[in-house]
Amino acid sequence: MSVLVCGGAGYIGSHTCVALAAQGHHIVIADNFANSSQRVLLRLQRITGAPLECKHLDLRSKTALARMFATHQFDAVVHFAALKAVGESCARPLEYFDNNISGTINLLQAMQGAGVQRLVFSSSATVYGDPERLPVNEQARLDVTNPYGRTKLVMEQLIGDLCCARPMFRAAVLRYFNPVGAHPSGLIGEDPTGIPNNLMPYICQVAAGRRSQLSIFGDDYPTPDGTGVRDYIHVMDLARAHVDALEYLARANASLTVNLGTGHGISVLELVHAFEAASGRRIPYEIQARRPGDVAQVYADPSLAQRLLGWRTQLDVHAMCRDAWRWQSMNPTGYERAKSEVRARGVRKPPQTGQSSDAVQ
Template sequence: MRILVCGGAGFIGSHTCTVLAERGHELVIADSFVNSSPRVEGRLEAILGHAPACHRVDLLDRGAVAALFACERFDAVIHFAALKAVGESCERPLDYFDNNIAGTIHLLQAMRAAGVGRLVFSSSATVYGDPDTVPVCEDAALRVSNPYGRSKLVMEQLIGDLCTYDPGFQAVNLRYFNPVGAHPSGLIGEDPGGIPGNLMPYICQVAVGRRERLEVFGGDWPTVDGTGVRDYIHVMDLARAHADALDFLFRERRSATVNLGTGRGTSVLQLVRAFGRASGREIPHRIVARRAGDVAEVYADPSLARSLLGWQAELDIDAMCRDAWRWQSMNPDGYGDEPAAGTAAHATASRRVPDQVSEAIAGG
């Protein structure tokens, strides 16, 4: 099939491209490069032996999105494109609502106009907020605690309404827990702009000498060692799930929402020790006060993904740390170009006017 991958140069998007290509799909990447590096295209070419078609397109530019669908044919779309920093979303909520929600509306409008009726959506376990019980099932209460999570929930709801009222449109919403790791080649991986907001890339940067030490928020949680427990999932397992979700859509022709996790929790200190084993380096860290909004433990019940998609996680925490360290040690400065930033202000500054975007589309 010919698949449009929106946000395909980003962390999860680029890894998903490798799995889709291995399964014989033809890929077209659309990315604004706000949260990603243009150098990913060359890295994908090195991994795949060919460079997927890549267009610089911002989903907020309705005309550019329409032009892309007018000049290309797609069988399905995978939608990764969004701003994604929880802390920044609290500082700039309207920018997050504008970018993530309006961009999704423009994409759905273009898909309907072009008669493309299959979508895999990159959602998030943040839609559960602080769950009442663990493991978390898909029918758990939805109560977001930050604007990023709210934008993801609204995006899910928009897609769900379209599936309900348009019998020709089906979608799979994939609610990720904590993606980590990297491609086994070490050529692509996670390269956050600025100070990492997630644990694994922060540990990576401490190990490679870019950060002095890790601060662990809270050592008195009611967990195995007093530190927070989360469900970490290898990005390559996550990438497989997107390809399996596409197969489900074309096989079953119905919609679904599923959790993607291992079903096992790992504490902060357990992850620090595992990364130390993988890297052969001590990870300096200290316990500090709890951070507002954090919870003791969150991990998934992934059984629905297994029964509907035939998917389950295969790679353990040691493999996640080993692959993350290979990426970071081979690329101590990430992709090494202009900061991916990931900021809403940078997103606004980077958008092209419509005629420039159309030229980029036409030129491939």
């Protein structure tokens, strides 16, 4: 298939590009690099061993989208492009509505104009808010608690309405739990700007000495060790689900909405200890008061994805920590400082650092 990957230079998008290329799909990335580095493109070429086409564009530009769809024939679109920081969305809701919702409407219109009928969409467990029952299945009440979550819910609804209005249009809405880890080569990974919002990149930066200690918010939740429990999923497992979703859309005459998680909760302290074991580094931490808005535990019921897509996670928490640490230690300051790489020319294979072997905020 020829697949347009919107937001393909970002964390999950870049890993999905690797998974798509490994299955022989032709990919074109469209990204405005608002939250990513162009250096990821060279890394992707090194991993896949093939040249990569990338369009530097913003989904809010209808003209740029029209130009791209006029010159390319896509079989499907995978749509990652969004702003995703909860705190920032509370401070700048209009920016989030404009970027995430307007960008998605433009994309859907461009797809419609070009007759592209298949979409895989990045949604989030955030649409469940504070779930009433665990594990969370897809029938759970939807209840967002911040503007970012609202954009995800609205986009799900827009896509659902379009599926009703146009029976030939099919969408796979994928609700991610907590993606962590990195490609086993250590060449691509999560590269947050500023202070990381998520736990794993924060732990990585403490391990690398970029931050002095981890703050753990609350050790008095009703969980086995008192710290918050989430469903962390290896980004390579998540990436594979997008390939499976595309194949589902191609063969089945149906759309779907599924959870993507392991089905198991891991506490903050369990993740810290697993990381220490995988990295050999100590992670100093301090317990602080609970943060308003945080919930005790959230983990997925991923059985629908298993049934419809034949997908299940394969990589465990050890692999998540090991691969996150490999990425962090090979790129202590992320993509931006790897200046030597900008001068590098040609496509090289990544070092053979070993494959992931074993089996989310």
